[in-house]
Amino acid sequence: MLAIKRLQFTTIRHNPETILADTLVLGVYEGRHLTEPAQRVDRLVQRKLSAFLADRAFEGRMGQMMSFMGFPGLKAQEILIIGLGVRDKWNRAQFRKAQSTAMEYSARTGSRTIINTLTAITEGDIPAAWRIRHAVEATYQAIYRFTECLGKNSKKSHAPRLERVHFVLTDIKISDADARSAIASGSAIAQGVFLCxxxxxxxxxxxxxxxxxxxxxxxxxxxxxxxxxxxxxxxxxxxxxxxxxxxxxxxxxxxxxxxxxxxxxxxxxxxxxxxxxxxxxxxxxxxxxxxxxxxxxxxxxxxxxxxxxxxxxxxxxxxxxxxxxxxxxxxxxxxxxxxxxxxxxxxxxxxxxxxxxxxxxxxxxxxxxxxxxxxxxxxxxxxxxxxxxxxxxxxxxxxxxxxxxxxxxxxxxxxxxxxxxxxxxxxxxxxxxxxxxxxxxxxxxxxxxxxxxxxxxxxxxxxxxxxxxxxxxxxxxxxxxxxxxxxxxxxxxxxxxxxxxxxxxxxxxx
Missing domain, CATH: 3.40.630.10 (Zn peptidases)
Known part of the structure; x- marks a missing residue:
């Protein structure tokens, strides 16, 4: 069977800032309205995050993205801010687009471990299981590389480094069993897409x-x-x-x-x-x-x-x-x-x-x-x-x-x-x-x-x-x-x- 890389996905219920990772993904709505996970990080770093965004005129438009080295008090080496667009227009398609933007950047820059807080966003009445499943699919889509016909050295240089993604589920009402089922579904669909x-x-x-x-x-x-x-x-x-x-x-x-x-x-x-x-x-x-x-x-x-x-x-x-x-x-x-x-x-x-x-x-x-x-x-x-x-x-x-x-x-x-x-x-x-x-x-x-x-x-x-x-x-x-x-x-x-x-x-x- 043609080679298909498998990733590790886990869920985090509390204190994502204590997890060692290459990249911490946070979302910001248009008008610099921070999502709840981003607000928690902002409080932890004494409002340095919101001040940093204001200094750099980051508005939070859909597709907008900014990265910088992590703040003291966070275990992640890099902070990746993803613009989510207008909060009242947040929907499933916007969620998937934001996930893809975050994962494609992280895969491109060589992150091995990611903490993804976008799964903890509750706006838009999007079921938690759907969010988890599509976050998994978007991650696999981001790391896909067709390398079957490359030489050995080229194949190695094109191989994605990403290995593990932690999905933040703070205050999200979904059982661990249902979360695991959503991860399994997203992974299975991604394996089928990879083969195709x-x-x-x-x-x-x-x-x-x-x-x-x-x-x-x-x-x-x-x-x-x-x-x-x-x-x-x-x-x-x-x-x-x-x-x-x-x-x-x-x-x-x-x-x-x-x-x-x-x-x-x-x-x-x-x-x-x-x-x-x-x-x-x-x-x-x-x-x-x-x-x-x-x-x-x-x-x-x-x-x-x-x-x-x-x-x-x-x-x-x-x-x-x-x-x-x-x-x-x-x-x-x-x-x-x-x-x-x-x-x-x-x-x-x-x-x-x-x-x-x-x-x-x-x-x-x-x-x-x-x-x-x-x-x-x-x-x-x-x-x-x-x-x-x-x-x-x-x-x-x-x-x-x-x-x-x-x-x-x-x-x-x-x-x-x-x-x-x-x-x-x-x-x-x-x-x-x-x-x-x-x-x-x-x-x-x-x-x-x-x-x-x-x-x-x-x-x-x-x-x-x-x-x-x-x-x-x-x-x-x-x-x-x-x-x-x-x-x-x-x-x-x-x-x-x-x-x-x-x-x-x-x-x-x-």
Whole structure:
């Protein structure tokens, strides 16, 4: 399994100033209004903190930050002041942003031990367990470094030094058991996000369909609750998964259908929850080839698959009492003498025929066979697929929410709620029969693309044709799964969303 660093988290109920640490994190609202923990420190150092802030015109605006050496009477070597913005506007998103600012600075400057008082802030009616969990997630996010492809010396220099974080819970009404549970939840989600990011950040000459199958096998080795089935090229052909096979025709890398089944402790008998991920390990576009600019980012076209494996990692860490089947449809989409061509027609596993008008609309082809296979073999109670499916979704929603399509209002609402809890939001788009007309074909049952209009919706409509009478949701994560530019890399979304959904299903909210 790809290396994932684990941190130590503890809670402090009294006298954080007596704890040896590299950094003590304090919060200040706009107008230099000190939080309660900061006020206690200020009293301890005879108001030197408030005077120091006034001298340096620190106003406490959101994102503002200042650090200085600690005062006599404090065991911390450094004081880090984080601006929290307007007190009346303090909310969950502001909390997470402040946590990220503090942890990113501390990780960047090499702190090994941190005392974090932001978890003791009571404004905003934010549950204590939620604060602790998201503080853990923000800490892990701050130390993430992709070092798998660096040389030994470079890897060592990039390794984060952070080892321990103490969360201050002075006067916070939460039991030690609930605090430990929140830490465990945040750590488990972070481990899933790390795995997702590492898989997606790997170069496509390493992260092939066969590599994804090997990583799934390592999950099985780490937890006997998993059971793995991998369909090879021969088995896919014999099984009639022709749409998946068509996508991989131009590549020397053979496709795989990876089926990872999890049965948690004390899980009730019944049909599983199905998570299905698009795993195009590199998408050149095929014969409908993409422009050269930014084509390197098409290694991220397997982020849906990575998120399924990452979510199952989280589920395993939490030992959720659920029955889940994760299915990854993995292939490369390359041009070549044997590549699928525009106007080719394939018969999918469902028996429906598809005219392939655009070979760059390949994600829906591998997904449709994966969805049919899952329904035929596992009769799931719910299906959720995650895919970097369309650029049209990025045009519609940008990079903040993932696109959500669903044939069931209850499932859609559950995912919307999970997104809000996890700060991994979705925005529901319509899934109406009227859009199906765009997929008409004169030569097959339907085409794999419609016109230019409503591309994200018609892609979802295509997938809908392969869903029987089962609640189904499609997450188009093309705008949220990775970042470009100086911050280029996978984000790990939608692992937090999917993990929160499954935690809620299991009756675990923190």
């Amino acid at each position: 990011r590492n898989l997606a950040n790997l170069p496509p000459n390493i992260a092939t369909p066969r590599f994804l199958a090997a990583e799934a096998r390592k999950l099985v080795q780490s937890d006997p609750r998993f059971k793995l089935k991998v369909l090879t090229e021969r088995e896919l052909k014999r099984g009639g998964l022709n749409a998946l096979m068509a996508v991989s025709q131009g590549s020397h890398e053979p496709p795989r259908l990876i089926v990872l089944e999890y049965r948690g402790p004390r899980c009730s008998p019944g049909n599983p929850i199905a998570l299905i991920g698009k795993g195009i390990t590199f998408d050149s576009g095929g014969i409908s080839i993409k422009p050269a600019a930014a084509m390197d980012e098409m290694k991220f076209d397997m982020c849906g698959a990575a998120s399924v494996l990452g979510t199952l990692k989280t589920v395993s860490e939490l030992k959720l009492p659920l029955h889940i089947v994760g299915v990854v449809a993995a292939a490369e989409n390359m041009p070549g003498g044997g590549a699928v061509k525009p106007a080719d027609i394939v018969q999918t596993l469902s028996g429906q025929t598809v005219e392939i008008l655009n070979t760059d609309a390949e994600g829906r082809l591998v997904l449709c066979d994966a969805m049919t296979y899952t329904q035929n073999h596992y009769q799931p109670q719910v299906i959720i697929d995650a895919a970097t499916l369309t650029g049209a979704c990025v045009v519609a929603l940008g990079h903040h929410p993932s696109g959500l399509f669903a044939n069931n209002d209850t499932l859609a609402q559950e995912l919307e709620h999970a997104g809000k809890e996890a700060l991994d939001p979705v925005w529901r788009l319509p899934l109406w029969d009227e859009y199906q007309d765009s997929l008409k074909s004169n030569f097959a049952d339907f085409a794999n693309v419609g016109g230019r209009d409503a591309g994200a919706i018609t892609a979802a409509c295509f997938l809908w044709r392969f869903v029987s009478r089962v609640p189904w949701a499609h997450l188009d994560i093309a705008g949220t799964a990775w970042k470009s530019g100086n911050e280029k890399g996978a984000t790990g979304r939608p692992v937090p969303l999917l993990a929160q959904y499954l935690m809620t299903r299991a009756g675990r909210n923190s």
